Amino acid sequence: MISAGASGIGLEIARAFLEAGARVQVCDLSAEALSHAGRTVKGLGTFCADVSDPSSVDQWFDHALASLGGLDVLVNNAGIAGPTAALADVSVDDWDRVMAVNVRGHFLCTRRAIPALKQSERGAIINLSSVAGRLGYPFRVPYAASKWAVVGMTQSLAIELGEYGITVNAVLPGIVESRRVDEVVASKAQVKGISEADMRAEVLAHVAMHRMVPMSHIAGMAVFLASPAGRSVTGQNMNVCAGVQTLR
Template sequence: MSEFAGRFKDKIAVVTGGAAGIGLAVVKRILAEGGRVAVWDRDQKQIDATIASLGEGALGIVVDVADWASVEKAAAKTAEQLGGIDVLVASAGITGPNATTWTYPIEDWKRVFDVNVHGVFYCDRAVVPFMQAKDYGRIVNIASIAGKEGNPNAPAYSSSKAAVIGLTKSLGKELAKTGITVNCVTPAAVRTAIFDQMSQEHIDFMLSKIPMGRFGQIEEVAALICWLASEECSFTTGGVFDVSGGRATY
């Protein structure tokens, strides 16, 4: 990682879902590469433990990404305390239960969309004005290979991640003539705590679809995210980047 030392010098990043999983790996890498990070998450205890382990440069903020008022307040607090917002990695998400479309619980469907779609929209919407003030920004929305292929028995998750891809392309085009880029990452399955929300049958199905025959590693996904979040990503916007072990077919 030494070759990237200083890549995020003087940059201020927001990472949602940053207290665990892929989000935490991104937080650690940005800090190691000279940036400062606001860790947005729902769990106060987990945020406190994470911030205590990270040391200087990290700010913890309790946020419900599914609530616009909470996101708007968090963005203002981040900008005030850290001096602006240069990077957003929208990593917070849930899977919802595994069920067929015709038996899928309606309340679970709404909750998945509240977090995975409305939450990403709220976060994107909240940070853009701060980036426009500097004419610089990097937005990385975390989607999923399920949003491109549609996993059976995961209709809400698949549909919500497809919506994130569409949002990314729309926002990327809107900001294309500015210094702000917007891209998304579509990982295949990566073993994190989110697996606890899935059935073993569904986990086995996802593994069977990966030609490399293994799940992705958190660090592999974080490496791609951090490139998209860096100054180096200057001529790529509205893009969709696979980390799929060969699964992606388009």
């Protein structure tokens, strides 16, 4: 099961699991994205749900578990970028929405998944955090705070669920080739009063490999963590970031 799996990184992860022979159910808030994904990705199960809403999460799990007959892997991918602004200019509503999706959503899905994962012999939880979950990120405080929270949740759950054979890991993407990153770069360029090209160059100057990360590399890490080769990996922060040293 993959939250926010109808587009972007979530859909790339769904494709990778399908290619590995898994049965995959995704949810997403966008009915349009779900419709497109369902038409174009063979074998993908879809459901419209808001991960920040308990009743919506319950409906998704009822549907998905009935279809799958059990659960081996939960990928908590749902997350929003939130505002790009100095903290003093961030509204309470914007702060609350970021936390509702990026943290509460992980909590609600994980809480519902645990009983089913305990019945699996290869249970795995994979949480999507970010390099913003290990580094300071000026003008992106709500997002960074939420991603640090995901790391704390991951490491704590790894200990809590280890006795049941359930692995819990976080994937920390760096500057990913995606529309969301393009939008964040544009927003930060506006805040800093520089061009988007200069902002992008500034961002990549602090990446060891001086490039962005393809979404397929994030998906590959998720599949590895759910594979037999990943069964002894738990409580880890897997940085797939091309060597991000700092965020600006």
